[in-house]
Amino acid sequence: MPTLRSRTYVGLLFQALPFLAAFAPGPAAVEVGGRDFADPFVLLDGTTYYGFATGSDGEHLQVAKSSDLHGWSMLGDALPRLPNWASRASGFTWAPSVLKRDRYVLYYSTREAASGIQCISRATSLVPGGPYDDDSSAPIVCQSSGESSMCGSIDPSPFVDADGTAYLIWKSDENGAPCRAAPHLWSQRLRGDGLDVVGSPVALMVADRAWEGQLIEGPSMIRHDGAYYLFYSANWYDSARYAVGYATCAGPSGPCLKRTTEAPLLHSAGAALGPGGEELFADASGATWIAYHAWSAPNASYAEGGSRSLRLAPVLFESGRPVIGAPSP
Secondary structure, X not given: OOOOOOOXXXXXXXXXXXXXXXXXXOOOOOOOOOOOOOOOEEEEEOOEEEEEEEOOOOXXXXXXEEOOOOOOEEEEEOOOOXXXXXXXXXXXXXXXXXXXXXXXXXXXXXXXXXXXEEEEEEEEEOOOOOOOEOOOOOOOEOOOOHHHOOOOEEEEEEEEOOOOOEEEEEEEOOOOOXXXXXXXXXXXXXOOOOOOEOOOOEEEEEOOOHHHOOOEEEEEEEEEXXXXXXXEEEXXXXXXXXXXXXXXXXXXXXXXXXXXXXXXXXXXXXXXXXXXXXXXXXXXXXXXXXXXXXEEOOOOOOOOOOOEEEEEEEEEEEOOEEEEOOOOO
């Protein structure tokens, strides 16, 4: 989700904490610097990890790199220039993710100038850390008009199936005016080069649980032991109520069944408040990790002077159930 006021922070805050819905909170966070790094996405390319995040400090999108998931160095603006159709207003570019094709394709949310609606676009680079260039003449997904109008589309996340077919998963923004309705998560197949969607979108789920607070977003899908898991964030991002749940799906186009029906999988605990904006990724050994952001207690909003920092934790599976484990030392 966006940041609508300017903030000045130095360095990158890296925090790795174990948070489990039914487990005791972990130890105090390790802090290195103090940079707002929301809606993180981690890409492993060769032996180097690239961390992408929502814009901050005047940058459209942030990118950092690491060789070990512990020490990170900032690389500058991952997207120095927005496409011509996008608004130039600050604070409306967020939630980046990257897919490796013949080039690297970066997906992100930004505001369409003509409609004032958040839409999804793509940019490309020959190198994983960018900078990325968006030469599009229109969004690739928007859901902003006609019978399919859902007040826009945000939070794109690519998923590659076992056969190599790529899909884009995102949220329709019915929470926005004038819809004011329960939002959905969607899936649609990507073209081979990743630059556009093909076919028709399929709705995977809708906000319908009390702990979600009528808001779901930030989807991320993985495949483990032949099963499909769809993680998502829910409730209001600018609060300690933000949390992460998951569903199991028959495939990348669903149908999906929510598993965290009464309470989230990952919620506020200890010094970390409002965890969310999650993305799942594999490390160099093939182990599964979750990257997400959280507020540092006691400030759980920008109005309180808080910031959302990067957190990383391993994900294990016990009898088909994901468990977010303690961080590596």
